[in-house]
Amino acid sequence: MKQLPRVLYLLAMNETKIQVAQVTRHGAPNVMEYKETTLDAPQSNELQVEIYYSGINFADILGRMGLYPTAPKPPYVPGFEISGKVIGIGDDSLSHWLGKSIMGLSRFNGYASATNISVDQVFEIDKSFLMHGAAIPVNYLTAYFMMITQCNLQKDEWVLIHGIGGGVGIAAIQIAQKLGAKIIGTASKGKHDRLKELGIEHLIDYRTEDFQSRSLDITDGKGVQVILDPLGGKALKKSYDSLSEFGRLVAYGFSQAAPGSTKNWLKILPEYLGMPKFDPMKLMMQNKGVFGFHLGMLKKRQDLVQETSQKLIDWLGDGTISPMVDTVFPLKDIQMAHQYIADRKNFGKVLLSSNK
Numbered sequence: 001m002k003q004l005p006r007v008l009y010l011l012a013m014n015e016t017k018i019q020v021a022q023v024t025r026h027g028a029p030n031v032m033e034y035k036e037t038t039l040d041a042p043q044s045n046e047l048q049v050e051i052y053y054s055g056i057n058f059a060d061i062l063g064r065m066g067l068y069p070t071a072p073k074p075p076y077v078p079g080f081e082i083s084g085k086v087i088g089i090g091d092d093s094l095s096h097w098l099g100k101s102i103m104g105l106s107r108f109n110g111y112a113s114a115t116n117i118s119v120d121q122v123f124e125i126d127k128s129f130l131m132h133g134a135a136i137p138v139n140y141l142t143a144y145f146m147m148i149t150q151c152n153l154q155k156d157e158w159v160l161i162h163g164i165g166g167g168v169g170i171a172a173i174q175i176a177q178k179l180g181a182k183i184i185g186t187a188s189k190g191k192h193d194r195l196k197e198l199g200i201e202h203l204i205d206y207r208t209e210d211f212q213s214r215s216l217d218i219t220d221g222k223g224v225q226v227i228l229d230p231l232g233g234k235a236l237k238k239s240y241d242s243l244s245e246f247g248r249l250v251a252y253g254f255s256q257a258a259p260g261s262t263k264n265w266l267k268i269l270p271e272y273l274g275m276p277k278f279d280p281m282k283l284m285m286q287n288k289g290v291f292g293f294h295l296g297m298l299k300k301r302q303d304l305v306q307e308t309s310q311k312l313i314d315w316l317g318d319g320t321i322s323p324m325v326d327t328v329f330p331l332k333d334i335q336m337a338h339q340y341i342a343d344r345k346n347f348g349k350v351l352l353s354s355n356k
Ligand SMILES: NC(=O)c1ccc[n+]([C@@H]2O[C@H](COP(=O)([O-])OP(=O)(O)OC[C@H]3O[C@@H](n4cnc5c(N)ncnc54)[C@H](OP(=O)(O)O)[C@@H]3O)[C@@H](O)[C@H]2O)c1
Pocket: 056, 057, 058, 059, 138, 139, 142, 163, 164, 165, 166, 167, 168, 169, 186, 187, 188, 191, 230, 231, 252, 253, 254, 255, 256, 258, 259, 260, 293, 294, 295, 296, 341, 342, 343, 344, 346, 348, 349
C-alpha cells in the first residue's frame, strides 16, 4: 500500500465511524447492543485494524454477567481477540504494517468493525488464515502456556481436559496430540461423538458420571499427571484429588460460578466457599503441584507471548493446529451469539464478523 504522511492518516482517520457490540449493563444476552460509534486515531504505539473476525470467549460471557473482575464497568465493548487488516498507524515507524493481515490480542474492544491495538499485541498471518486467526490467540496461548510452559506435559503422560469440546478444550487436544500425551476429557454427552472423531477415546459426561472415579479407573488407580481446570469451585478439589504423584493441576477459570446466563449469588457463594485452599505442606507430602494461569494478567513476559504466538502461527501453517470454527455470527446478531454459547450449542469456536 502506498505510504501517506502521518498527518494525512490522522486527518483521514479522525472520527472514523465504526460498528460495535457493547455490554450495556450486566445481565442475560439481551443486554448486548449493536450500535454505531466513532473510533479515535491510533496512538503512537498502535495500529488501526479493520476487523474481519472477532473471537468470542467464555470470559466475555462472564463479563456480561458481571462475573469478570477485570472487565470495565458497562457500557463497554468486549472482545479479547481479533483478525483483520491494518488500515492505519499511529507513527511513521509502523508504516511497514499497513495492509498486513494480522491476528491480535485486543484486551476489550474486539467486538467491533475496527479498533486500535498496541503493536506488540499484533502478529502477522497469511491472509488465507484470516478466519482461523481470530480463533488462535486466547485459546491456543492459554492451552500452550498451561500444558507446555507450566506443566511440561510429556509424551505418554495422562492429561485431563475439562470442557474439552470448548475453544480452549479443542486447542488443548491438538497440542496434547502433538506432544503424544494420553487424553481424558469431560464434556456434555452431546459433544462425545464429535470428540471421538477427533481421536478422544476417554470421555466423561460430567453431568452423569463422577470424573474423579472415572479418571482413576482409566489410569489404573494411579491418577492423572496434568489437569486443566477451568471449573473452579468445589470441582477444583476433585481435580486435585484426581492427580497422580508428580501430578500438576492448573486452575484457570471459575465456570462453576456461571451455571445459567445471569449472576446468581445463591449458586456462586457455595462454590466460592467450597474452593480448596492449597497447603504447601500437604503439596509436599503428596508430591503434587498447583499452578494458576490467567492470560490477561501476563504483564512482564510479553517476550513469551511473542515467541509462542509465532510458534502457533508456524503450527497453523504446517497443520499441527487447526482451530475448529463452529459458527460465525454477524456482529449485529451478538445477542444470538451469546445465547448460542449459553445454550452450550458450540463445539469449538464462535466468531463474530462485521462484514456479514
Ligand atoms: N485464565 C485464562 O487466561 C483463560 C483463558 C481462556 C479461557 N479461560 C477459561 O476457560 C474456560 C473455557 O473457555 P472457552 O473460551 O474455551 O469457552 P467455550 O468455548 O465457551 O467452552 C466452554 C465449555 O465449557 C462448558 N461449560 C461449562 N459451564 C458452562 C456454562 N455455564 N455455559 C456454557 N458452557 C459451559 C461447555 O462444555 P459442555 O457443554 O461440555 O459443558 C463449553 O463447551 C472458561 O471457564 C474460561 O473462563 C481462562
